[in-house]
Amino acid sequence: MSKRLIPILILLVSFTGFAQRGGEIQEKIKAQKIAFITDKLELTSEEAQQFWPIYNAFEAKVEKIKSEDLRPLKKEMRQGDVSDKRAGEILERLTKAETEMHNARLELIEDLKTVISAKKIIRLKVAEDQFNQKLLDRLKEFRERRQNRRN
Structure with a gap:
């Protein structure tokens, strides 16, 4: 997502x-x-049966990262009154969460390659946007x- x-x-x-x-x-x-x-x-109906469980698992993984990591961090960042030390910790956790989301996207692509064509994977990104x-x-x-x- x-x-x-x-x-x-x-x-x-x-x-x-x-x-x-x-x-x-x-x-x-x-x-x-x-x-x-x-x-x-x-x-196709066959592709959809294989595609949606993979895609839904990806979305669940990303939502978990966002809800457990990103939203609390962003809320804290918006408060603005954090020490340099805490800002460094936030930045480190933020980078880790963003990396996890990126890795989840890469994993999605690899998993989808076994189900749909590369062309359809590209069209997925366009469709999401x-x-x-x-x-x-x-x-x-x-x-x-x-x-x-x-x-």
Whole structure:
């Protein structure tokens, strides 16, 4: 999952005001992403059966890194009032988490090579970027509509 998607999901969830509704939105986004990627990659049913468990495991791994490592670190970084020593520790942990996410992406690519063509793996990256851009656009539209209702 792209680095931009998680903050967007969090923002969308926070707009709802209700955890249950937020969970519904996350599930709806996930279903839309699955449909979008399946379509863009033109996955056969056989490819999809092998592709999605690999991709979902990758996304779970990345989400775990983000939730356990990156989000707490970024929250601490935003506070800004850290010592040089603590800043060094944060930077080291941040670099480690980013490396883990990169390695997870490399592992995904290697695993997918046994399931789909290199061309489809490239189209996966394009599809992820396109989906994330659509999600950002929808968030922007939502904010604009919300702002217009306030005015």
